[in-house]
Amino acid sequence: MLSFIKEGGTFLLNSPFPKDEVWSQLPGSVQQEIISKKLAFYIIDANTVAKDTGMNGRINTIMQTCYFALSGVLPKAEAIEQIKHAIEKTYSKKGKAVVEKNFEAVDATLENLFEVTVPETVSSTATMLSVVGKDAPDFVKEVTAMMMSGHGDELPVSKMSIDGTYPSGTTKWEKRNISDQVPLWEPDLCIQCGNCAFVCPHSVIRAKFYHEGFLKNVPDGFQSAPINSRGFPETKYTLQVYAEDCTGCNLCVEVCPATDPVNRAFKAINMAAKEPDTQIIKKQISFFEDLPWNNRSEINFSTVHGAQFMEPLFEFSGACAGCGETPYIKLLSQLFGDRLLVANATGCSSIYGGNLPTTPWTMNAAGQGPAWSNSLFEDNAEFGLGMRMTADHQLAMAHRLLIQLAPQLGDAFVQEIIHAPQLQESEIAAQRKRIETLKEKLTGITDTNANHLLSVCEQLVHRSVWLVGGDGWAYDIGYGGLDHALASGKNINILVLDTEVYSNTGGQSSKATPTAASAKFASAGKRGGKKDLAMQAVSYGNVYVARIAFGANPQQTMLAMREAEAYDGPSLILAYSHCIAHGYDLKDGLTQQNNAVASGYWPLMRYNPVLRTKKLNPFILDSTRPEIPLKEFAYKELRYKVLTQTNPEEAEELMTLAQEMVNLRWKNYEELATKTASDFVPVA
């Protein structure tokens, strides 16, 4: 950090240590540089200032105040005045309370900005921590770590892959330690429901069950409990928190249903100060990781309880704390990750999904994991359709070669491998074994066709193709392609992470933005309706469609994802995703998802063409009649509330209109749910 500072410069450090203790906490090399460059050294405990002034972890105003107070760009008094003026201009739309909190933060900053007296000699023997652990693979050490430490420009081109592929599973080496409050598990209170693991946006909470025989040489602080299931007396359960990767969002605590009978505020999982010795954390996690993952063929996929035992192949992304999108992606990776192809539209999910230097998509112990790519904002549906076509062509090629090589491979074996069912996990495991056998057989055959078959034989395991993106992609910029991909009839799955706004670019209105909400380009509240993409897809007849909200009904979320994947045709899932752009503390994200459903704003539904072919009503409404008015949901979010402050009359008119639209859609959905098969388009 100090390599570019000039002699006599000013060094400001955001540090939790007080001014008379901070010096001793610095590594020796840093002390040396401060002394020899004759730096003025200041500290601020910005996180504490933010906490004390109700800024909820936001430190931008605080650090900016320090900058102006120290830099001398403007006279200090004038600078402070200007900062306050800017705050008023930037935040007044968000209400008086926000402005005043920021004012308070400015004042508190000035009271907590201290100069540190720099001693004349180096006292510390501590050295800088290495960027990544010593167990990291060579690529991570030689390339990823260089970027992480700000030396990416020094990397030679020869270090990059020649075909554009990029190693996955590297976020695990970037221990960000960004939250000092992390969940602490209470094994005695826990009912092992798995809700906390399910909602965690960063895959920080994981569960395994295992034979008690594994509990040897248990590291300090590693916790376990008898499994909460009768008839398995020797089986233990552990809920492991990856504390160094936690963002402190609190969703796990919010969702936890188990409370202490005496102290109702104390749950089976609670936020607590993070263990300060990261080596202790690392040892616990290392022990947990050495425990075997539970066999996929034996996990009950249909319940949240079962889902916690599936290995996530998407972890520790750079998404916001409390992100409402990543739990869907993590679930996707748990359900189908080992045979997943993902075409990812540009947007939040392409940024946290394919960020440099590290990649959150990862693989299991067998090296199986999602293949992921991002083309453009506008062409993602076509791009993903191409993945499907490619997989289908390679599968067809594999089938053709299998038949040609049947004399050498054995006819029965060839027929078995071609016609293998692959709906159950156990069936997929069986097919993987057949492919291993096939590979062995092929190495003994000198025919060139054997080599060709080797190059495509992995396609004999059914590929699960998912087109993933936000509402900006699906409703707007990529909608033409999305519609065309839906009309193709091909076996693709589309997951729309619907935040109802262009989140990644700062909150512009999309066609998914609801009536009465404010956004950029719709700052006076959107007058038009939210496009009903679900019904547009339903009109094709042969498209599986679902509206889901994991915070409101996780079971339905899982059911929809599995039905979509199993359906041999196009599927579209609209996933309600709470988002910082909605303007509230995301620890309440699950409550708001519940409210969105309870108000009828986001009806949960599934449209399954398979039912239509069986002469059953394919339209299923999964949520109950609205129980609260729209505004009870909406006015807990700044995106709706802001208009009540800037233009109360307009706000009221728009809310009435929005309520009318909610009522009408609910009525239509309810009617559809009570119709008969012949009222729907036949499946061709």
Next chain:
Amino acid sequence: MLSFIKEGGTFLLNSPFPKDEVWSQLPGSVQQEIISKKLAFYIIDANTVAKDTGMNGRINTIMQTCYFALSGVLPKAEAIEQIKHAIEKTYSKKGKAVVEKNFEAVDATLENLFEVTVPETVSSTATMLSVVGKDAPDFVKEVTAMMMSGHGDELPVSKMSIDGTYPSGTTKWEKRNISDQVPLWEPDLCIQCGNCAFVCPHSVIRAKFYHEGFLKNVPDGFQSAPINSRGFPETKYTLQVYAEDCTGCNLCVEVCPATDPVNRAFKAINMAAKEPDTQIIKKQISFFEDLPWNNRSEINFSTVHGAQFMEPLFEFSGACAGCGETPYIKLLSQLFGDRLLVANATGCSSIYGGNLPTTPWTMNAAGQGPAWSNSLFEDNAEFGLGMRMTADHQLAMAHRLLIQLAPQLGDAFVQEIIHAPQLQESEIAAQRKRIETLKEKLTGITDTNANHLLSVCEQLVHRSVWLVGGDGWAYDIGYGGLDHALASGKNINILVLDTEVYSNTGGQSSKATPTAASAKFASAGKRGGKKDLAMQAVSYGNVYVARIAFGANPQQTMLAMREAEAYDGPSLILAYSHCIAHGYDLKDGLTQQNNAVASGYWPLMRYNPVLRTKKLNPFILDSTRPEIPLKEFAYKELRYKVLTQTNPEEAEELMTLAQEMVNLRWKNYEELATKTASDFVPVA
């Protein structure tokens, strides 16, 4: 034509004159070239051969046979065998009859291919006709005519406009004379309904009424009749056929309701041999054009009868004979042409609409006409939306400048011009007069704002912005943008010329292609449904939507176009367009439009948001319950019928499915038509 032929070459001429007469019909310069280059000279009357063998004007097989018979590329017998082989391969899908007709044509060609004995001296004093008339404007003479005569490559860049604009109204100089059968009007039988003028795809039939005083120095063959309206004894009516521009499609005769009481096959308009002396035709038309166009403010716009008196500003395009698209475009030009902005998507309509060397879009005597442009296939909706935004911005600028200049212009005048109603033609005429006054006033003001206002004052007449294109654009390639333009809420009008297939590129399947029809990429019959673009637009609530078919209900067509234009928001009109790609003789195009509606396949409907705001049901069904089964409509067209020949079982299954879809849609539409306002999305 002979400039590139080498000495001793072979010259084949397709000519209606027999071999001993053709020589004398050639201009002297052509005779000279044949003699001096020592050419072998052959003739074929391809049109007569085509007619006699039932090839309906298709001469490609005939000319190809001549080529092989004369060129010696292959031995003649072998060449003929190869041609027949190719015919079988190309046309067998279209049925045995088509193959046999082609075989017959080949044989008849050989019998009618004659060598002409070339005399030793030039005998003709005739000279080559000039490419365009002597009245043509300079640009047409110097640029257009050069291209028309195949010398476009010789044009210097300096002849082109520097800003990319291109003069309109030039097709009138390209008298193609492609049909020897043209309509002949029978004034005594005619009831002056205007149907023939309405359906003519090439604006070849026009009507005017005028005072009998104009009938002085009437040229040979010019016809008139007393107007068929009581109380106007001195008013005459003329239906003028622009015979040199006629393509001989026969639609005018098909639609004519007036028949001779004795000979029912003889109508008020009939196909007859064209007047051989083009000078006689030219004189009639010149006389007709000198008659004044009837005053737009006095024409009843709501009837076909009235529409015939509106000047078309789209004429003599290169569209196919019997085209089902151009009557809509012509009507558009009649209704709003003098203040029309057209964004045209790539496709048939961009080709015949913006063809080089000539342009069918034209202007009235005052120089007012449509501004037209074509950007890309995929961005036409955005392009047209941009036209709207531009016009709106320029109008806002004009208003601002008017208010600034009010002290000089007079406050009352400024208010009047800003708030002028412009829904009626008379109101538009009044506004045009105000603008003339404004211009005069402005020239007397030295303020620079006066110059600025002069540059935008024409925008004070309301601009009618139309986004025009085919189904390939609207349903497929430009759909994302179209949807976004609809969602914009802006006052744009979208006209989709729905041929249900990519016509211009040779008949590929689009999302508008109906179930059971065959097309390229859907040669085994389309299994999926036709996308219901109308209902998708209806779901926005604030979009005016109509499905029209001019051949089935011209009154509804006109009503929808006028309602769409009058609606201050987005409008979408889906216009059923019969097309050669449907595979039948287009003289039956109107009958088939009728059948499409009568079978319930193409329900005529309008969705008018204005009714919703008045608490009335906005969904109006304009056609009656299906009277014939789908197949009675469909099996008259090769696109449906071909599958009954190649795969009868599949054809039956698909037809059953298609009928089921028709029934379902009709049921849904009928239900919607009987609902109340509150069942529809409120207009925000």
